[in-house]
Amino acid sequence: MNSIEKMRNRFIYLSLIIPLLLLVGFVVIPALDLFRMSFTNWDGYSQNSQFIGFDNYISMFKNKDLWVSLKNNGIYFIAHLIFIPIELLFATMFTSKLRGAKFYKSTVLLPYIINGVAIAYAFSYFFSPINGAFDSLLGLFNLEALCRNWLSDEKVVNYVLSFVSLWRFSGYHVILFMAALQSIPKDYMEAAEVDGASSFQTFRYIQVPSIILVIDYMLFENIRGALQVFDIPFVMTAGGPGYASSTFTLYTIKTAFTFGNFGLASTMAVAIMGMIVVIYIIQNKILHYSNGPSGKKFLSQKIGKKGSKKEVQG
Amino acid sequence: MKKKTFAKILSTMMIATCLTACQGGNTPEQAPAAASATPTEATQNGNAELEGTLVFALWDNVSIELFESMDLEGRFQKLYPKANIEFEKLKDDSEYWNAMKVRASANQLPDIMYNKTFTLSRFQDYLLDLSTTEAVKNNNIAEGYRLNGKILGIPEKMTCEYVYYWKDMFKEAQVEVPTTWTQFEEVAKKLQAYYGSSNPNFSAIAIGGKDEWPTYPFVEFMPALISGNGQNWNTMSTQDEPFAEGTDIYKAYQKIHSLFQSGAFGKDPLGIGNDQATALFAQQQSAILASGGWALANIKEGANSIDNLGTFYLPVRDSESEPFRTITQGDSFLSVTSSSKNPELAKAFVEFYFSDAWYPDYINAITDDNTMKTVTKEKDPVLAEADTLQPNKELVMYDGGGDNFTALVSATTFDYKKLGAEMLIKGYDLNSTLAELNAKWKAARQSLNIQ
Numbered sequence: 001m002n003s004i005e006k007m008r009n010r011f012i013y014l015s016l017i018i019p020l021l022l023l024v025g026f027v028v029i030p031a032l033d034l035f036r037m038s039f040t041n042w043d044g045y046s047q048n049s050q051f052i053g054f055d056n057y058i059s060m061f062k063n064k065d066l067w068v069s070l071k072n073n074g075i076y077f078i079a080h081l082i083f084i085p086i087e088l089l090f091a092t093m094f095t096s097k098l099r100g101a102k103f104y105k106s107t108v109l110l111p112y113i114i115n116g117v118a119i120a121y122a123f124s125y126f127f128s129p130i131n132g133a134f135d136s137l138l139g140l141f142n143l144e145a146l147c148r149n150w151l152s153d154e155k156v157v158n159y160v161l162s163f164v165s166l167w168r169f170s171g172y173h174v175i176l177f178m179a180a181l182q183s184i185p186k187d188y189m190e191a192a193e194v195d196g197a198s199s200f201q202t203f204r205y206i207q208v209p210s211i212i213l214v215i216d217y218m219l220f221e222n223i224r225g226a227l228q229v230f231d232i233p234f235v236m237t238a239g240g241p242g243y244a245s246s247t248f249t250l251y252t253i254k255t256a257f258t259f260g261n262f263g264l265a266s267t268m269a270v271a272i273m274g275m276i277v278v279i280y281i282i283q284n285k286i287l288h289y290s291n292g293p294s295g296k297k298f299l300s301q302k303i304g305k306k307g308s309k310k311e312v313q314g
Numbered sequence: 315m316k317k318k319t320f321a322k323i324l325s326t327m328m329i330a331t332c333l334t335a336c337q338g339g340n341t342p343e344q345a346p347a348a349a350s351a352t353p354t355e356a357t358q359n360g361n362a363e364l365e366g367t368l369v370f371a372l373w374d375n376v377s378i379e380l381f382e383s384m385d386l387e388g389r390f391q392k393l394y395p396k397a398n399i400e401f402e403k404l405k406d407d408s409e410y411w412n413a414m415k416v417r418a419s420a421n422q423l424p425d426i427m428y429n430k431t432f433t434l435s436r437f438q439d440y441l442l443d444l445s446t447t448e449a450v451k452n453n454n455i456a457e458g459y460r461l462n463g464k465i466l467g468i469p470e471k472m473t474c475e476y477v478y479y480w481k482d483m484f485k486e487a488q489v490e491v492p493t494t495w496t497q498f499e500e501v502a503k504k505l506q507a508y509y510g511s512s513n514p515n516f517s518a519i520a521i522g523g524k525d526e527w528p529t530y531p532f533v534e535f536m537p538a539l540i541s542g543n544g545q546n547w548n549t550m551s552t553q554d555e556p557f558a559e560g561t562d563i564y565k566a567y568q569k570i571h572s573l574f575q576s577g578a579f580g581k582d583p584l585g586i587g588n589d590q591a592t593a594l595f596a597q598q599q600s601a602i603l604a605s606g607g608w609a610l611a612n613i614k615e616g617a618n619s620i621d622n623l624g625t626f627y628l629p630v631r632d633s634e635s636e637p638f639r640t641i642t643q644g645d646s647f648l649s650v651t652s653s654s655k656n657p658e659l660a661k662a663f664v665e666f667y668f669s670d671a672w673y674p675d676y677i678n679a680i681t682d683d684n685t686m687k688t689v690t691k692e693k694d695p696v697l698a699e700a701d702t703l704q705p706n707k708e709l710v711m712y713d714g715g716g717d718n719f720t721a722l723v724s725a726t727t728f729d730y731k732k733l734g735a736e737m738l739i740k741g742y743d744l745n746s747t748l749a750e751l752n753a754k755w756k757a758a759r760q761s762l763n764i765q
Contacts, residue, residue: 043724044416045415129515129582129586130594130599150585151524151582151584152585152739238524238525240523240524240526240732240735240736241736241738242732242735242736257408257411257412260436261724261725
């Protein structure tokens with residue numbers, strides 16, 4: 001090994017020390033401690049705690065309020081999942097030669113820039129039963145019959161909260177899709193145009209496969225976001241009435257701080273990490289299976305074919 | 315070989331980092347030892363040389379405004395010129411307790427913190443004993459909150475619970491101030507029928523059910539008022555089925571459930587928070603509001619005039635032949651934490667706080683009652699009306715529940731404030747919830763071995 005290589009290696013090691021220490025100190029050790037705490041009955045105050053084996057895990061599975069909360073997370077997940085194709089379509093429209101596209105682009109991102117808590121507060125007044133703007137709007141169009149207790153009716157509250165979540169995050173998703181769409185080499189699009197591909201065919205066989213990694217990321221974000229949703233229900237309903245609009249994270253925090261059971265709350269935190277990974281793996285399998293037997297490879301082959309066509313024509 | 319050397323260096327650095335982090339804070343046992351002289355001695359010796367910055371955490375808007383407008387820090391600095399006070403304001407009590415809990419586990423509590431009756435036992439490992447202070451000697455009720463021989467907080471005020479009402483609205487609807495629970499329920503229904511027919515947004519009783527905690531005057535205190543047992547939560551810890559028919563909690567919750575289902579809380583009490591409910595009451599969109607003395611300042615702020623504002627105590631009794639009970643408790647316990655870097659100065663601050671240099675002016679500026687023998691205070695005229703209406707009331711000294719109760723709450727997830735909010739849901743099945751709670755309670759007592 002010559003001196004330049006030695007210096008290079010030394011530089012690499014030195015550069016790695018700080019990020020590695022930060023990673024170990026702030027991610028690895030807390031995660032391991034969280035895992036350790038999930039087997040204890042620590043109450044958050046006491047100096048000591050006892051090891052109680054799998055009691056917390058058993059208690060978590062038996063907790064029906066937690067299952068109600070998890071079901072509510074499912075509503076956010078499905079609502080956002082349904083919206084992903086719509087967001088993709090909007091992104092495609094905005095990247096095409098649409099009149100006023102720049103205006104739409106900036107407007108669509110606006111809700112994401114605004115502070116989440118502020119949005120939740122604003123919408124809690126929007127859906128307020130006393131002088132609420134939404135009920136007034138319905139009244140304006142003689143639709144008073146549709147008025148509900150938007151934030152306290154167990155049957156509708158989660159859909160209202162999911163709507164607020166969609167309002168806040170959809171714009172961000174559209175912008176990410178747009179960035180991905182704009183990164184597709186123009187050659188592919190031109191080749192498809194020359195071949196006489198329709199807009200749908202271009203979308204289906206060129207654009208979607210080209211941004212499959214971003215779609216993957218978005219689906220992962222959907223799982224993570226849906227399972228960790230917190231600020232909107234916390235501010236708008238505090239998880240109520242009862243646990244009707246509670247979410248997994250909200251219930252975890254309640255377990256830790258209201259019921260003083262940090263051990264069980266740690267178990268829930270471990271469970272949420274596990275769920276995110278498991279659901280992502282299942283979703284990934286389904287997505288790539290539906291795209292063909294060999295998944296991404298199959299898609300990249302298609303892109304390759306389109307690319308080579310252009311080369312031939314060129 | 316080099317890789318091994320590198321790994322060794324890396325491991326040594328990581329261990330060193332961890333050890334340094336662990337040494338960062340004193341353990342709760344170590345910190346008090348630093349306080350060699352008591353503040354009493356320090357004050358008597360005129361130890362104005364004490365220096366440092368005290369962090370004082372609180373959530374109460376009224377207090378923080380008064381601390382600033384009445385210059386708490388400036389007054390303290392007249393005695394201790396080298397001392398500073400840094401106020402740390404948290405949004406509300408929920409956020410305050412969450413923050414304190416996290417900081418307690420990290421040994422990062424502020425120097426001075428407020429406690430409530432039910433938090434003294436929870437934070438007992440992190441609070442210094444104030445038994446030897448002059449402030450304790452001059453306090454009327456501090457001795458009553460002694461815990462394992464120590465006084466861990468000095469209550470700055472006595473709080474009572476009131477029912478605020480608009481006299482002109484009562485007069486127009488031709489209803490009288492109720493003195494029994496049945497009358498209270500009837501008055502609420504009549505008011506709802508009278509005003510609700512022309513105003514769909516009207517609620518006879520204002521309550522911010524969305525926040526859950528505003529249900530506390532009913533769900534937290536009524537079980538204690540039924541029997542006059544201020545230790546009712548501790549009594550519950552000794553019972554296998556405290557929610558069974560015939561118990562205090564059963565009787566209280568059946569009454570509350572009946573009232574909450576009566577429609578007297580307007581069209582959607584769960585859709586509004588406490589701020590909205592108080593504002594609606596202040597603007598006479600509601601006729602009744604059950605809350606503590608602390609709420610008077612907020613009502614005054616939102617009302618055009620308080621000429622017609624009156625108070626009475628929540629009548630829980632079934633008939634006028636029974637004693638009329640009302641709840642009272644020490645509140646805002648000033649505590650010095652073991653995390654304090656200046657425990658001597660912090661204790662000196664507590665002495666100053668309850669001395670003539672600060673306390674009389676402060677307690678006269680707030681609506682709650684005084685706790686010090688050295689001060690006399692007239693009640694606010696609006697709140698005094700409740701006393702005039704019930705001169706022979708029986709005071710029940712409330713205790714928030716001890717360690718056993720806390721452990722059982724944790725194991726059974728019994729949350730009375732949430733339960734109160736749930737009772738506002740139309741058609742809510744209270745009996746099945748109580749039965750379920752009984753089963754959980756019994757199992758938890760067995761598993762926790764609580765006798």
